[in-house]
Amino acid sequence: MHLEFYWLAVLFCLFLQKDLYQDSVQAANILGIFSYHFSSHNLVVRPLANALVKRGHNVTLITPVGMPTDIEGVRHIRVPKLNQRVQEMIEGDQILDFFGSKWIASLMVVSMLYNMSSDILSDKGVQKMLQNRNERFDLVMLEPSALEALYGVVEHYNATLMGFSGGNVNWSTEEVAGNFAPSINDPISSLGYSRSNSLLSKIYNWVHITEEKLLKHLIFRPSQLRIFKKFFNFSEQKFYNMREKYSVILVNNHISMGRVRSNVPNIIEVGGLHLTEPAEPCDSKLQKFMDDAEHGVIYFSMGQEIMVQFLPEDMQQNLMKSLDQFKQRVVWKTELYNMPNKSDNVYVIEQPPQRAVLAHPNTRLFITNGGLLSVMEAVYSGVPILGLPVFFDQFINLRNVNLRGMAEVLDANEMTLEILTSTIRKLLENPRYALKAKKMSQSFRDRPMSPLDTAVWWTEYALRNKDASHMRLNTEDVPLYYEWDWGLLLGLRFGIVFGSVIYLVYKLFQKTSARRRPFQVTGTVSQHPSLLDRRSQTQ
Template identity: 50%
Template sequence: MKIAKILVALLTLVICKRSTQAENILGIFSYTFSTPYKVVIPYIKALVHNGHNVTIISSISFLPDIDNVRHIRVGALDRLREIVLTFDHSEWSNSKWKESLVSCKFHYNMSHAILSDSGVQSLLQDKSEHFDMIVVEPTHTDALIGFAVHFNASLVGLSTFGFSWLTDHLAGNSAPSVYKPVKPLGYSYGNSLLDKWNNWIYIAEEWMIDRLLILPGQVELFTQFFHLPSSLLLERRTSYSLMMINTHFSLGRVRSNVPNVIEVAGLHMAEPSEPLEPELLDFVNGAEHGVIYFSMGMEILTAWLPKTMKQKMLQTFSQLKQRVVWKHDVHTMPNKSDNVYLTSLAPQRQLLEHPNMKLFITNGGLLSTIESIYSGVPMLGMPIYFDQFDNVERMVKVGIARKLDINNPTEEQLMSNIKELLENPIYTLKAKEMSKRFRDQPTSPIESAIWWTEYVLRHKGAPHMRMTDQDMAFVPYYKLNIFSVLFSRIAFSAFVVLLVCIIVVNFLLKEFQRNAETPSVLYPSN
């Protein structure tokens, strides 16, 4: 009986402790496509599992209901997606500035859609609402930082697209050696001095795009909907308590992170993967020579593929002895060979982890790249936009992928690259080695993300994790202010001496000129 009472008392203490640790968390995710939500969903579920009260602002279509989570749905985000589907990608995909103008308008509309929503406005106007933490996607929707100002809450970034110079800047991670662009079109991956200067100019251009094109619109929305001075946004914009980025040092690039930057690549893999349907499983199991998986990611990309792409892929696949699983919107295709299986709902993780999988032909999306590395499968990358170029280039550099230009690949190029990846064992060997390194972590990505989130909650924003401007500013860090004072005194003294010299020389020149102009006295000759 006494033991039972002790157990009840301990259980009560545990429950009380958990309830006192429960915090109110608001997640604001303006994504108009489903892929980023794959990262968000397991994170939100884990927060709820740990007893936190979570409210989510999101689109209607792409984030399913999560038990014990309050959802505020913004229908305008779904309508924005329909507009994006009508864009002619070819008109702006090869110009950074045109792409930036489209991106600027799009992100402005995303922030406006959320802030003008009636459900969101009700949340802001309800004085009984309280949040301890605001979680946002940190890139280009800065007006949403106003929620952290409004509720006086800690600000956390969840960068589902990985890192860039901008996420580093916002997190206070001032290390130019690890910078990479937001949009890598035209960025150089060489190591020469010319490449370094080109990239410095490239990052400077993106900084101007952020400051001159994107940020003014976000500041306008911030002042309009929160009725606060713009200076508060500029201040809070660079005060993230925690920045979780969808990358990991084992994936091909080591970074020098400050303590509030946490790498959580593979966060989305906390969700269980769907099994293969019986027909597809039989097709993969019966592949005597192995399987190639071909997927270009989200459905929006289908409309952006070159018109001749489909026929070239079919011709190439028909000459292979391997079987091909092709993720496609339709289940029928003229001239399709028997070794090609079409499916619109391919469980990608299950396919990549199948022992018969030999090659992944991909657009190089970040989640697909992570899954391929986790499974140790080489890649043939054909990037289309944004981060895909950098993802593929990084995999080529570490030796587990090859790259093709999706706009004009020939059948010969397709075949030679596929054969090289299939027949040269070095690609598979390196892919397996990278998989082993990526899997070898002390905690899972989801455990790491939740632990650091709760660390910030426990320590009231954890300002001690963040490097301050004084710590990282170039001039005071290198004591250039001392040298400036020293050299300014020397310069002033030199200036005075020079000035005196000029005055003396000028005086002497005038005297010489005056004497030269005085007529000489002529004496009569004897």
Template identity: 45%
Template sequence: MVGHTSGALLVFGLCLQLTHAANILAVFSYSFPSPFLLVGPYMKALVHKGHQVTIISAKNHLADIDGARHIRVEMLDQLMEDFLNYDFEKDFPMSKWQQALIMAEFFYNSSRYILSDAGVQSLIQDKSAHFDMVIVQASHTDALYGFAPFYNASLVGLSVYGTAWNIDYLAGNKAPSVYEPMSPDGYSTGLGLMQKLKNWIYITEEWLLEQLVYLPTQMQLYKRFFNKSAESLYNIRRNFSLMLINQHFSLGRARSNVPNVIEVAGIHLENPSDQLDDDLQRFVDEADHGFIIFSMGMEITGKWLPPDWLLIMQEIFAQLPQRVVWKYEQAPPNKSENIYISPMLPQRELLAHPKVKLFITHGGAMSIIEGAYYGVPMLCLPMYYDHFGNADRMKHAGVAQIQGILTMTVETMTNAIKELIKNPVYAQNAQQMSERLRDQPMSSLDTAVWWTEYVLRHKGAPHMRISEDDMSFMQYYSLDFILVFFVRFGVAILIITCVGLKLLSFLLKPSHILSSVPLLK
């Protein structure tokens, strides 16, 4: 009897799991490796939960996931290769508008290669295909949002690089305190009136770039492949059910998020970390004065850096008592004995090593999260987009210093390194940040999966979102009240002013003055 009962419970449990299983389409136009460090564990977790997941992505970077259906778009890999071979020096320095034109073409091709791919077209033409949810890269590939209404599915955004004002707009988050530029280089962190005015102009310019440069090309693709009106795409852009952002308030800034914006910084930490090989293990274990990690991320190569940069770094490292583990394509000539160079490094294992003293980084989102998670002081060399904002938050939190990649010298870099290593305040602040980041009710991956399934359970969870119909721009900022108040107040002031002026003019009339004096009658 017990056996029959156990069997029945098992069958019931399986049926219950199948009942909650959903068909999910995940569309990622990323053509470089780092975003897939986050995408991989998220997709695996959804498959493990019993969902039927179809993934559209580049051929490289994301390994096959057992239980998931993969549609590989090989042209995305070619796109990245062409981009890396682009001669940026001929256009340097570029204005913000020139940068936007280049990136708009890149994102246009990303969306176009996906929508025109034979495998994707076969999926679109398959009348039996059905999806309950579409997960997309959050920004700049708006044409791909069209998959959601095509399948009448809820739309979820994944923002690997944290957030900015455009991500908040998609999530319906209009609070002024969350305004952050897409490219923070030149954006002020001050609170003065002129600084606020400058930032407003800065954000307005980015808004114009989105409306006039990025969005029109995506609109062309949307109309062509989904045969829908422009208005329908604008409606989609205002109806994301969920936005997962690779950020966390413990990393330097609390934000006034709306309920459908969920912070999931650290999903990629669920990936198993690579072990140190014997030579590298011995190199760091025997570092009497500790060691420094130097990595500019997975995508940045030597050709992106200034010509004299390599010689400057060698000179700096050669005079340090610490050993240096440097991620670089190849060992330069005359390398000093205290430097270990490799094109790939097990970064997380190195950051977790007890002898690590400092992490020199470009300030990419995942590198910053790793440095914070393991409590290591950082020296940031930001280069583009989110790097500047990430670096500034770490500096403000007292765990990092910043050096300009084009303005640094041997002296300024050496002084910064010594200060970060010798001043114990940086290590203490980094350790406190690590403790805060780790102190969460559940892992970032579990958080992402739970909220994803929450949206599935509640049919898109429209109750999580501030609807423009429920709260217009005027209502959100209480402009209706302010307008009525100032109109009434203004009318009252105008009436009082007019009466006062009339009375004053009457009192100052000579005839009135003369007639009021009895002796002059």
């Protein structure tokens, strides 16, 4: 009798398990195309690819060589030209142009993305995959609104299109997600973008984003369309229709880290995805250095992509002189082991285990350039930040945590020794920053699901629901005033140019007419007062 009850319980559990997993999907073929040669993007991609493989899916990644490193169970198609492009930019010092004019930087980005799309689609491994008639994919993951020529891959396989953004959300990402709510706070590039709250700054930022939209529509998108038509036998209309095919867009962001935004349902925040990977521990020497720090530790790092040797000499000297005035120990990330004037309280390391350093209970302050993952790790560990932004999204990342009260931000180009020292002292001695940092950490960690579980669930949701149009905001349903800012400023710009041309033509016509008039009215006595005067005098 007891045995019968046992088997009934087993059968009940099996039926219950079936109900619990009725929403799961069968093994699917998933293709991810991630072209960026940045370690931060690959740190986000890696855990999701691992998790999808463990769920039984067949994952293929098209990436640069070595980024990410090989993942067990994943088929990697490497594109060497993506590595060569970056190397050429660094060796030719073209990367320095990103710190100059926003127009030069914009044109460089257009050229770079054009080359990336062409390099990927012309790669031998990719072409072999596309020409294999037995190859099929159920879902294709792309960085949203960047390499739009790759929409052809999605259409080629009749696959579901999913976005996966390793960076911040901007107006361009929202555009392909179907979110037309107006925003003047989220540009693609921060070069030339004002970070003040004044009305004049908001107007200036409005102009800035309009310029980005003009570049996107007039230069960037046509260049991607040319590649799309070159490699795929699809119409131009198909290219533009594909922009509205995104089912779900995963974004490496979280509401605790910045301002609340008007999201649509298909934008899913998975900020902290890379934190699900095990953190690299400190070695025994570094661990002891931090454990014995009676007054705490200051951690200095300008990220993975910026080498200290490229920083201005006066900036390095100011940092060293300033940090030497404090009793806290310093962990300094640098590739220069023979640093001049280095004091004994500075621990120099080329590749520190950053997450372990920030998680150490003695860490009091993080001095950083403000890369998204670095800021995210500081928020996760509740460590106050001194930001020295120099590139792209770092200004926005640091501004967000500054507004939340856990960070101070300095202009790296105008940073004096006095300003730097007083700011560090304020961050260390005022308990408000540490309290705000702990509060942000609590908000960042408090979620119904982990970032990885969230990402996996929504990826499989996209697989289960090939047509996810019910999650998108239809263009015809969007109130007209949501687009008034773009239309108004565009009209004003072209109106001013057109009016100026008309005015110049009118003034030129007036000047030409004035020159011709004396020659056209000769021969009439009444038009020459001097002749009339002479005749009257003779009489």
